[in-house]
Amino acid sequence: xxxxxxxxxxxxxxGQSITISCTGTRSDVGGYNYxxxxxxxxxxxxxLMIYNVSERPSGVSNRFSGSKSxxxxxxxxxxxxxxxxxxxxxxxxxxxNTPYVFGAGTRVTVL
Amino acid sequence: QVTxxxxxxxxxxxTQTLTLTCTFSGFSLSTSGMRVSWIRQPPGKALExxxxxxxxxxxxxxxxxxxxxxxxxxxxxNQVVLAMTNMDPVDTxxxxxxxxxxxxxxxDYWGPGTLVTVSS
Numbered sequence: 001x002x003x004x005x006x007x008x009x010x011x012x013x014x015g016q017s018i019t020i021s022c023t024g025t026r027s028d029v030g031g032y033n034y035x036x037x038x039x040x041x042x043x044x045x046x047x048l049m050i051y052n053v054s055e056r057p058s059g060v061s062n063r064f065s066g067s068k069s070x071x072x073x074x075x076x077x078x079x080x081x082x083x084x085x086x087x088x089x090x091x092x093x094x095x096x097n098t099p100y101v102f103g104a105g106t107r108v109t110v111l
Numbered sequence: 112q113v114t115x116x117x118x119x120x121x122x123x124x125x126t127q128t129l130t131l132t133c134t135f136s137g138f139s140l141s142t143s144g145m146r147v148s149w150i151r152q153p154p155g156k157a158l159e160x161x162x163x164x165x166x167x168x169x170x171x172x173x174x175x176x177x178x179x180x181x182x183x184x185x186x187x188x189n190q191v192v193l194a195m196t197n198m199d200p201v202d203t204x205x206x207x208x209x210x211x212x213x214x215x216x217x218x219d220y221w222g223p224g225t226l227v228t229v230s231s
Contacts, residue, residue: 034216045207045221046158057219089158093216097174100216102158 003028003101004090011109017078020106022090023071028101030071034093037066037075040105041086049088050075077108085110113137115147115208115222122228123198129227133191133208137220140166140186144213147191149182151204152224159204163211164191200229 005023012018022029022037029035035053038046048057050066053073063078073092077084090103119131131149138145148163162182163171172180181194191208205226209218 032216036217038218045223046209046218047221048217048219051217051219091158091217098160099163099171100160102160104157 003094003096004092004103006088006090006103006106008104009107009109011111012077012080013111014080014082016080017076018080018108020075020077020088020090020108022073022075022092022103024073024092024094024101025071027096028092028094029068029073031095032093033068035066035068035073036091037064038089038091039086040089046089080110082110084108113210113220115210115220117206117208117222117225119206119225119227121226122230124231125199125229127198129193129195129198129202131193131195131206131208131225131227133193133222135189135191135208135210135222138210139189140164140184140191142166146211146213147184148209148211148218149191149193149206150209150218151202151206153201153204156204158207161195161206162193165213198229203227203229 037050039049040046053068054066065076087105089105115135145166149161164182179196184191205224207224209221
């Protein structure tokens with residue numbers, strides 16, 4: 001069982017917006033503004049898309065945005081494109097025995 | 112440009128020790144604040160943090176796997192090595208190394224990963 005809860009799958013049509021949720025506890029998501037989101041295409045390494053809840057690394061499209069409310073963080077992809085079809089993992093700094101916890105991942109399908 | 116790459120055996124037998132090497136470039140683990148972690152992903156499952164080594168040789172391990180893991184670095188070769196003893200089929204996974212910097216709470220670069228299968 002993963003420490004952070006994500007929906008198994010989310011889908012949308014090209015051009016639409018979708019949102020992926022990531023629910024944790026006060027010990028991780030709710031307690032720190034250190035939530036990251038990673039995109040992973042099949043057979044590829046995870047790629048950092050969002051950090052510190054809502055910051056985008058250089059080179060990441062502004063179609064990707066992040067937010068947080070209480071113990072739940074969210075990743076929104078606007079103007080959905082075929083290339084966005086991938087698995088998305090959230091991660092949070094935690095005050096538990098490991099420095100970071102991950103979600104189980106959400107498969108995004110572009111219809 | 113920062114790159115990392117994992118290497119090691121694709122197949123190990125149960126009870127054997129797995130040794131994986133992460134070879135990186137574009138940064139030095141002797142630079143203050145640099146960190147390298149190992150993270151694994153069983154097929155179809157979530158990412159799991161395993162271990163971390165810092166620029167000052169501090170080492171940290173997953174509580175559940177601590178007795179089986181050893182992490183080390185060779186700064187001159189730009190390598191980090193992870194050893195995992197007593198391998199079991201449940202340890203079958205893709206193993207990644209990733210870079211982190213102190214006070215920057217994210218993995219900004221990952222290796223492509225290496226799939227390790229545990230089977231007799």
